[in-house]
Amino acid sequence: MSAGSRVLALWCPDWPAVAAAAVADLPATEPVAVVSGNRVVACSATARAEGVTRGLRRRDAQGRCPRLHVLVADDARDARMFEPVAAAVDAAAPGVEVLRPGLLVLAACGVARYFGSEEAAAERLVDEVAAVGAECQVGVADELSTAVIAARRSALVPPGAGARFLAGLPVAELAAEPALAARERSDLVDLLRRLGLRTIGDFAALTPVAVASRFGADAAAAHRSARGEPERPPSGRPLPPDLEVELRCDPPVDRVDAAAFAGRMLAERLHTRLSAASVACTRLTVHASTGHGERLSRTWRCAEPLTPEGTADRVRWQLDGWLTGRSESRPTAGIEVLRLEPVEVVDAGALQLGLWGGVGAEDERARRALIRVQGLLGGDAVRVGVLSGGRGPGERVTVLPLGDELVPGADPAAPWPGRLPEPAPTSVLPVPSRVLVDGAAGEPVTVTERGEFSARPVRLRWGGRSWELLGHAGPWSVDERWWDPGAARTASRAQVLLGPVAGAAEGEPRALLMLFDGDGWCVEGVYE
Structure with missing residues (x-):
């Protein structure tokens, strides 16, 4: 999507809870909460009606809603269940970019011309998503972040009216969508509230110079969003040549674990080329070709430059969605060719470099060695620990296979009365x-x-x-x-x-x- 084009955002509310409920075969009327680190990260509308909100501890959520179904967060599951939705939208309006499972965007101009108007396009896409058993809301605006906020309100913002639409909304809306905000955005929102800037309009009224000099780079990006300006100013930098990487799979890949391993290797090769060209990727297209001549592709857009781990995660999610999803685009044969294509790049200074060059070069060398061991011995053969919550030393470490999301089994920040005092055993x-x-x-x-x-x-x-x-x-x-x-x-x-x-x-x-x-x-x- 070029700068200045209208953007259509399609948002499926509470997608982690919807996907978890679907996998668990729970009716839509049942209250569902998805937890990570013992805190609620998503919940269904039925659960919210009984007082469950994001950020609650699991015990508090169950206290408010005793019949609550508590399910564990799983990004791969969310992506797999979202693939039919993305495929349905892509079939009606090509050019889909996935920001995260549950949220996608595409250029509004072409689809509006094809269906006659933005209103007609929004109605048609809602129907297409409903046909695969999901609910969604659509928003259209001049800028991507404004369109996403508009989708949460099912609003079509007239051209040039983005700043006016945002002005009266709470400043917390700038941090509501993690796919568009840096990790420190919530801290910025807390600071703005303490300064008395309660609405997006209050924040937008500040001068760009004052924001950039006092709050930092992410605040400047948020300020551009609040003013309805482009979040990513065009850099004018063309893509360096030969960034694409390709892997021919022999034998063809038809299992998710094998596909994830292949995707991880390809992600390592891609970032080696990106590092050599001194660039980082912010939009990535995953291509796959099967033995029956089927060609699959999906584009992922990210708020921050992708790391090797972030690339590997998105490739794994996408392959999982293709190979085990419920969409009509599910391949009928194994994947023979897997290709990663950077669509948009920024200067590598956007990524923190390791001491000896590259993105965490020392850790990457160790990680590549472990990946080779994992390839020889199996996916569960190499495990890493993450600090967890608990009272005994064994309970305070959750051991997970290398490459999986490092989600602790329990919240380490919880009080844990009776916990073993320091020092911990050797x-x-x-x-x-x-x-x-x-x-x-x-x-x-x-x-x-x-x-x-x-x-x-x-x-x-x-x-x-x-x-x-x-x-x-x-x-x-x-x-x-x-x-x-x-x-x-x-x-x-x-x-x-x-x-x-x-x-x-x-x-x-x-x-x-x-x-x-x-x-x-x-x-x-x-x-x-």
């Missing part, structure tokens, strides 16, 4: 090992109902060896999920300092983290 045993703890008279040491040692621990026996205990800390008791008899658990943790053992080798454990449950003591972690 290593955590995959399977806790049973030990015996004795008191001064040789009696077994347990934890009483009051959360205290039954006797002072003085000796520990583990694996046929015995240690004198020089000191201990704790116990710290936790009473988890007491409201659910099937999942309730009571346990206590303690730290013990081991005395020296004659003939001990260097590297022997010096302190242990122990867990006491209904079956006795076990070693959960080791301090070195």
